[in-house]
Amino acid sequence: MTVTIPAEGFYVLKADVRNPKPDRRKKDTASKPTWKAGERVYVTPQTDTYRAQIEFRDGSRVFYDLEAEEVMAITYPWSVQGNAIIAAMEPAQPSVGQALKRAWATPKQILARAVDLGKLTLDDIKAIDAELADWSENLVLQFDEAHEI
Secondary structure (H helix, E strand, C coil), rough: CCCCCCEEEEEECCCCHHHCCCCCCCCCHHCCCCCCCCEEEEECCCCCCCCCCCEECCCCCECCCCCCCCCHHHHHHHHHHCHHHHHHEEECCCCCHHHHHHHCCHHHHHHHHHHHHCCHHHHHHHHHHHHHHHHHHHHHHHHHHHHHC
């Protein structure tokens, strides 16, 4: 089966993938024994200055090299750890949070521009702020009740 080198962007795993080099001492996604179907990843192909890598939602990364020789996979297994992921993924649209994380501008700048463009009004901001204030107050009350404060 021929696997093409993916373009930079967001992808989703369409099947479970066994990690060839899990590390049970760590809790990050890159160290898990199995990457589950539905996991969203960001793929960055190799450039002159960076190795080809796959980044998970928690920021952990694995590398891939689809042109590596078999001896490379045996000698340096971490360098091809992500190869199995490449074969089991398909393109996906980023979530709003992922798009904000990858954006050149800060979330504050994006919010300001949305207001300037009329995409977000003062009433929208007031409604969101009130909702978050209620949510925060309820969270504090739940914490107080749970811990009998």
